[in-house]
Amino acid sequence: MIDVIYAEREVLGLPFAEKVISRIPGAAVVTIDRWEDLFYRKKQNYALQKKERKLIIGRNRGSFVMEGSGNCQSGGAEVFKYCSFAKNCIGGCDYCYLQGMMRSGNLLAFANMEDCFSEVEAVIEKEQVSEDKRMLLAVSYDNDVYALEGLFGYVKMWSDFVNSKKRPGFTVEVRTKCGTKSFIDRADPSSGSLVFTWSVSTGENIRRFERVTSTLEARLAAASYALDRGFRVRLALDPVIAAGRDWKEGYRDLCERISLLGMGERLDAVLTGGFRIPADYLKIMRRNAPCSPVAFDTYEVRNGTAGYPAEKERAISEYITKALTKIAGVPEARIFSYDKDGT
Amino acid sequence: MIIIHTALYFEAEKAIKHYGLREIKDVALPVRLFKNGEGSVALLVSGTGMTNAIICVSSALTYLRAGRGDLFINFGIAGAAHGSEGILKTGEIVRAIKCSSRNGRPFYPDVIYKSSFKLAEVVTVLGPLDEISHKYGENGLPAVLDMELHGAFTAANMFLGPEALIGYKVVSDMAEETRSKGGLIDRNDAETVVSLAWDGLFEEIDRIGKEAAERLSEEESAKTIPDGAEEAFGELCERLRLTFADREILKNRIRRDALLGIPAGENVERLLKLLKEHAPKTREERELFFKNEVMKDPFEGGDPVD
Numbered sequence: 001m002i003d004v005i006y007a008e009r010e011v012l013g014l015p016f017a018e019k020v021i022s023r024i025p026g027a028a029v030v031t032i033d034r035w036e037d038l039f040y041r042k043k044q045n046y047a048l049q050k051k052e053r054k055l056i057i058g059r060n061r062g063s064f065v066m067e068g069s070g071n072c073q074s075g076g077a078e079v080f081k082y083c084s085f086a087k088n089c090i091g092g093c094d095y096c097y098l099q100g101m102m103r104s105g106n107l108l109a110f111a112n113m114e115d116c117f118s119e120v121e122a123v124i125e126k127e128q129v130s131e132d133k134r135m136l137l138a139v140s141y142d143n144d145v146y147a148l149e150g151l152f153g154y155v156k157m158w159s160d161f162v163n164s165k166k167r168p169g170f171t172v173e174v175r176t177k178c179g180t181k182s183f184i185d186r187a188d189p190s191s192g193s194l195v196f197t198w199s200v201s202t203g204e205n206i207r208r209f210e211r212v213t214s215t216l217e218a219r220l221a222a223a224s225y226a227l228d229r230g231f232r233v234r235l236a237l238d239p240v241i242a243a244g245r246d247w248k249e250g251y252r253d254l255c256e257r258i259s260l261l262g263m264g265e266r267l268d269a270v271l272t273g274g275f276r277i278p279a280d281y282l283k284i285m286r287r288n289a290p291c292s293p294v295a296f297d298t299y300e301v302r303n304g305t306a307g308y309p310a311e312k313e314r315a316i317s318e319y320i321t322k323a324l325t326k327i328a329g330v331p332e333a334r335i336f337s338y339d340k341d342g343t
Numbered sequence: 344m345i346i347i348h349t350a351l352y353f354e355a356e357k358a359i360k361h362y363g364l365r366e367i368k369d370v371a372l373p374v375r376l377f378k379n380g381e382g383s384v385a386l387l388v389s390g391t392g393m394t395n396a397i398i399c400v401s402s403a404l405t406y407l408r409a410g411r412g413d414l415f416i417n418f419g420i421a422g423a424a425h426g427s428e429g430i431l432k433t434g435e436i437v438r439a440i441k442c443s444s445r446n447g448r449p450f451y452p453d454v455i456y457k458s459s460f461k462l463a464e465v466v467t468v469l470g471p472l473d474e475i476s477h478k479y480g481e482n483g484l485p486a487v488l489d490m491e492l493h494g495a496f497t498a499a500n501m502f503l504g505p506e507a508l509i510g511y512k513v514v515s516d517m518a519e520e521t522r523s524k525g526g527l528i529d530r531n532d533a534e535t536v537v538s539l540a541w542d543g544l545f546e547e548i549d550r551i552g553k554e555a556a557e558r559l560s561e562e563e564s565a566k567t568i569p570d571g572a573e574e575a576f577g578e579l580c581e582r583l584r585l586t587f588a589d590r591e592i593l594k595n596r597i598r599r600d601a602l603l604g605i606p607a608g609e610n611v612e613r614l615l616k617l618l619k620e621h622a623p624k625t626r627e628e629r630e631l632f633f634k635n636e637v638m639k640d641p642f643e644g645g646d647p648v649d
Contacts, residue, residue: 028462030441031484032441033448041451041505042505043504044453044505048455048506048558049453049455051455052453054454243603244603247642291602292602293599296595297596
C-alpha cells in the first residue's frame, strides 16, 4: 500500500500525474524538485524501502531507449533495445537483478511518455527498421508495467503507439508475471507489433522465491487468453533457477502444463537461460537481499557476468530445451536459449 | 541505540528524566551529551541554529560510533508556517517527510516506521525573522519552521541511512504572528507544549525502537555461520587451507543451503566429519576434496525427462 507519493513540481498538473495521484486516495503528496534527489540519496536501505514502498513521479530528462543487454535474448530480432520509463516493481523476487542495480527500492514512474515515444520513433528511423531488419523493444525490464497497468496505464499507451501507424519489423515486448486477464483487453492485437511475454517458473520456485506475483496457473491462463485474443505471446522460462532437490521435476511439470493448454505450437517464442547477473550487481544483491538463496549460490564470472558454472549452464539449457520440445511441444526453432546463442 | 537531538536543554529535560540519562563529561566533546546505563538511549543538546546542529550532531555521532541499527531522532519546537495555520494547532506534533532550507537540496527522510502523527515539511530557517525564498507546503502538505533540522539530517546522514532519520516537531506558535511580535515566543508556553508533546512521543519512539531492533536482529540472524558453528567452520577452512576467496565461496554455499533448509551448523559438522574420514594430505588432494566433496551440490538430482 503506497502511503506517500513524491511528485516533481514540473509534472504536477500533467494528466498522467493527476491520474496516478487520484488512483491512490489518502496518500500524502510531497512536492519535489527532481526525482534524482530522492532516488539517489546516500545510504539508502533497499530492502526496507522495498517493504514499505513509496512512489516517485518524475520527468526523465535523459534517454529512454538503451541498448538491450547482452544477458537477455531478443528472440531473433536484429536490433535489440530496451526502454525504461518506470523503475522497480511491486513484485519481490529473490533473483531479481534490480536488487543489484537500483540504489532505491521505491517505485519511480516517468510522466513524459510523449518524449519517450518521440525518441522511439527516432530510433526506428535511425536503425532503418524493416521486415529485414527487425527491432525488439523491451519495455518492462525495470518494472512489471503490466502488473501496474491499473495504476499507470502504460500498456494501453504502448498499444495505442504501435497501432497509431504501421512500423514494419518493429515489435514492443511487454514482459510480466501478472495473471490478470482484464489488462489484455485494454490492448489491441491488430498491428501484430505488441507481444506479451509471461515470465514463468516452476510452482515451487514461485512459492519459494517470489512474492506479490501471480500463480503459475494464473500466468499460463492469461497467456492462453492473450493467444485466443490474437496476440503474439512468448513465455520466458528465464531465469531458470536450478535450486532445490526437485527443480528438474518442477520444470517438467511446467512443460506439461504448457502442453495441456495446447500452447506449445502457438507461442511466438520461448526464451530461456540459467540465472545470470552482472558480477557487480551480484555483490550489491547479496547485500540487499540477505535472505535470497539465489543470491548465495555458487557462480562463475565470465565476461563480467556471474552465472552458473559453464558445465551446469549447458546442462540446464539442454534439459530445458529437451523438456520444452519433448513435453511442451514447442518447435526447437522458437526456443531461444541464453547459453545457446545469447541473442 | 536511539540518539535524540534537541537544540535546547528545556526541550530535552523530560526525555533525560524519562530514560534515566546521565551527562557524559568529556572535554573533547563540543556538545552536551547524555546516555543511559545500558547505552540504549543517548541525547545531545546542540544549541540553536544549523551550524550548531551540524557540528554537534557530527561530533556526537562520531563519539557514539553511530551506525547500522541506530536511530537518530530530532525533536523540538517549531512555528506553523504561513499557509498552514488552518491545518496545524499549537501543541500538535508533526513528523518530517521533507526538510528544506535555503542551503542546498531538500532532504527526504524515509518514513518506513509508521507514525501516528501528521506528516509535514520542515523548513529550516536562520532565525524567526528569516525570509523564506523557496516554495514550501505545496499540495496541502502542512509546513513548520525550525532552525536545525536540515543541518541535523545532513550531518546524521553521513552515519545513518534516511530510514533511520526521524524528525518530530511540536507546534509552539504560528510563525507569522510571532514575526509580527518581533520573533519572540513565551518560554512558559513553549515548555508546556514540549512537556505535553513528550508524553505523546515516548510510546511511538519505544515502538519504533523495538521495530528497528527486530529488523536488525533479523538481518543478524541471516548471518552465514551461526555463533556455535564458527569454530567448526574455522577448523574446516584451516584443515583445507582455503584461500580467502574459497572461504567466501564456501560461506555463500553454506548460507544458500541454510536458506534452502539445511541448518548451517549441521552442514559444517557434516563437512568436517567427511574431511576427517577422507583426510586429504597433499595440496592436490585437498583441492580435489574441496571441489568434489565440499562444493558438491546436495540439491542436484537426476533427469526426469528421460
